[in-house]
Amino acid sequence: MNVNDIQIVLTASLVTLACVIPGCFLVLRRMTMFGDAISHAVLPGIVAAFLFSGSLNGIAMIIGASLTGLLVTLLIELIQKKMRISPDASIGITYTFLFAIGVIMVSLLSNQTDLDQECVLYGDITLVPLDLGMWGIPRQIWIASILDIVLIITLLVGYRGLWVSTFDPSFAAATGIATVFWHYLLMGMVSLSTVTAFESVGAIMVIALLTGPAATAALFARSLPRMLVIASISGIISCILGYILATILDASIAGAIAVMNGLLFFISLLIRKFIRN
Amino acid sequence: MIINVQDPSLEAHNLTVIYHRKPVLWNIDFSLPKGEIIGIMGPNGAGKSTLIKAILELAPLNSGYSKIFGKSLNEVRKKVSYIPQRQTIDWDFPASVSDVVMMGRYPSLGLFKRITKSDREIVRLALEQVNMTEYANRQISQLSGGQQQRVFLARALAQQADLYLLDEPFVGVDASTEAAIMQLLRTMKNEGKTIVVVHHDLHTAAEYFNWLVLINASLIASGPTEKVFTDELLRNTYSGKLTVLSQVGDVMREQNFPVREK
Ligand SMILES: Nc1ncnc2c1ncn2[C@@H]1O[C@H](COP(=O)(O)OP(=O)(O)OP(=O)(O)O)[C@@H](O)[C@H]1O
Ligand SMILES: [Mg+2]
Numbered sequence: 001m002n003v004n005d006i007q008i009v010l011t012a013s014l015v016t017l018a019c020v021i022p023g024c025f026l027v028l029r030r031m032t033m034f035g036d037a038i039s040h041a042v043l044p045g046i047v048a049a050f051l052f053s054g055s056l057n058g059i060a061m062i063i064g065a066s067l068t069g070l071l072v073t074l075l076i077e078l079i080q081k082k083m084r085i086s087p088d089a090s091i092g093i094t095y096t097f098l099f100a101i102g103v104i105m106v107s108l109l110s111n112q113t114d115l116d117q118e119c120v121l122y123g124d125i126t127l128v129p130l131d132l133g134m135w136g137i138p139r140q141i142w143i144a145s146i147l148d149i150v151l152i153i154t155l156l157v158g159y160r161g162l163w164v165s166t167f168d169p170s171f172a173a174a175t176g177i178a179t180v181f182w183h184y185l186l187m188g189m190v191s192l193s194t195v196t197a198f199e200s201v202g203a204i205m206v207i208a209l210l211t212g213p214a215a216t217a218a219l220f221a222r223s224l225p226r227m228l229v230i231a232s233i234s235g236i237i238s239c240i241l242g243y244i245l246a247t248i249l250d251a252s253i254a255g256a257i258a259v260m261n262g263l264l265f266f267i268s269l270l271i272r273k274f275i276r277n
Numbered sequence: 278m279i280i281n282v283q284d285p286s287l288e289a290h291n292l293t294v295i296y297h298r299k300p301v302l303w304n305i306d307f308s309l310p311k312g313e314i315i316g317i318m319g320p321n322g323a324g325k326s327t328l329i330k331a332i333l334e335l336a337p338l339n340s341g342y343s344k345i346f347g348k349s350l351n352e353v354r355k356k357v358s359y360i361p362q363r364q365t366i367d368w369d370f371p372a373s374v375s376d377v378v379m380m381g382r383y384p385s386l387g388l389f390k391r392i393t394k395s396d397r398e399i400v401r402l403a404l405e406q407v408n409m410t411e412y413a414n415r416q417i418s419q420l421s422g423g424q425q426q427r428v429f430l431a432r433a434l435a436q437q438a439d440l441y442l443l444d445e446p447f448v449g450v451d452a453s454t455e456a457a458i459m460q461l462l463r464t465m466k467n468e469g470k471t472i473v474v475v476h477h478d479l480h481t482a483a484e485y486f487n488w489l490v491l492i493n494a495s496l497i498a499s500g501p502t503e504k505v506f507t508d509e510l511l512r513n514t515y516s517g518k519l520t521v522l523s524q525v526g527d528v529m530r531e532q533n534f535p536v537r538e539k
Contacts (some may be wrong), residue, residue, distance in 0.1 A: 053494060084297065160388045167370055167372060168366055168380070170330070173335050174354075174359040175384040177388070218371065222416045223376065226371065
């Protein structure tokens with residue numbers, strides 16, 4: 001275990017935490033498809049931000065991703081409500097469309113810049129220790145930590161609104177809570193976690209972090225705060241085990257972490273079945 | 278048979294809701310008395326839930342408006358408590374019984390104010406009233422249908438409202454729980470609360486309600502039960518539904534209401 005290992009596992013854990021927070025709400029709302037949609041559809045936004053600012057980090061990218069994230073949410077709602085198309089179809093069509101535009105943009109650009117398809121789709125967490133930021137701490141760790149703090153503050157401040165509008169939207173709306181606002185806030189949070197996860201695990205694997213730990217936690221948790229804690233712990237365990245697995249097999253770290261998240265879920269499912277019988 | 282009242286608890290004027298060019302509620306216009314237990318009845322798809330939602334501005338209105346205690350909804354929101362149909366909620370949710378009942382305090386707490394001792398006391402009392410004290414820390418997924426309904430009722434009680442809108446509170450509830458809930462509603466009525474209940478069972482309607490609203494997309498009747506619960510009006514409401522129609526006949530005979538055969 002050297003500094004590099006620790007930095008990579010730490011990055012993965014911070015990224016996981018960012019995904020777990022909105023992920024729990026997505027799972028409870030049965031809206032994980034939205035997570036998948038946003039994590040893919042932000043791609044053109046990220047590329048546009050890259051063109052605009054010339055780098056794959058910082059404020060421009062966060063703004064680009066958040067705006068596209070909200071745009072997808074809006075588009076999905078519009079298609080579903082106005083055109084009377086089923087939710088899954090409207091989600092499927094919207095995000096693959098935007099994602100495909102992003103892929104085309106990336107492939108056009110990859111000749112001229114260091115943005116390539118491989119890195120956008122799969123990320124590369126092994127590069128984390130190479131790209132140092134302030135005080136010699138990797139830039140990725142900085143970004144992930146700051147976004148984690150933003151997400152945690154949003155969670156704490158918005159907790160009541162998020163939970164009531166998730167549990168009983170009709171009651172929430174009847175008592176005057178703006179459920180639409182909380183829906184968009186949640187989608188904004190998903191966009192932020194996507195940005196956090198983008199460079200390290202790539203667009204395809206984000207959904208594993210959004211749903212895996214939350215689904216595992218949903219099996220056991222008796223309250224929402226506990227669900228958030230259990231999901232975080234299970235997600236971090238997956239990061240550690242996944243990193244070990246990847247090192248042994250000399251395989252993709254992000255892939256191994258996603259596999260571990262899946263494994264933990266299935267094991268939990270068995271354990272729960274065992275407990276109940 | 279549409280009877281209007283002075284100083285109503287709830288009034289609707291020309292309420293119309295159209296979903297995809299199909300009128301679900303058509304020009305509903307009524308006023309309901311204060312301090313009564315009021316039944317809303319009609320066949321499946323008659324628009325009963327939609328009516329409640331339209332009053333609460335949860336369904337898109339194509340025309341019309343409603344007033345509660347003579348004011349607009351926004352002015353009296355805190356005094357109105359809504360119990361959605363139990364099936365609209367995912368009961369497999371990581372929350373305890375008292376978490377859910379505490380939601381009833383949110384309208385007065387707002388989204389950010391801290392929960393105080395008095396809030397906890399109100400929640401405790403509400404649980405006591407519905408006989409669920411021992412289940413306070415139980416996870417809601419482990420409740421029976423009747424217990425879930427009582428949790429919802431406790432949440433409404435914790436809100437300390439003046440007008441209660443209950444959407445089918447007796448679905449999937451056993452006879453003794455139904456009787457207990459009814460008892461509680463009567464106590465609330467005696468405290469001056471107005472309770473509006475969407476209801477399905479014709480057999481119990483006359484016994485439960487002082488006032489009855491019959492709808493089938495449009496308003497068929499609204500008035501005191503003894504005037505509205507007639508063979509003719511029920512037939513109009515449930516037109517074409519044969520099984521229900523024979524049920525209507527049975528109920529009429531059972532309860533010695535005058536049955537006029539045509
Ligand atoms: N959001 C919606 N979009 C489209 N149609 C709707 C919507 N909500 C209700 N409807 C339609 O409006 C009609 C009335 O529905 P509503 O739920 O109000 O009936 P109900 O009287 O409560 O029926 P039930 O006894 O089955 O609860 C139904 O035909 C339903 O299909
Ligand atoms: Mg209904």
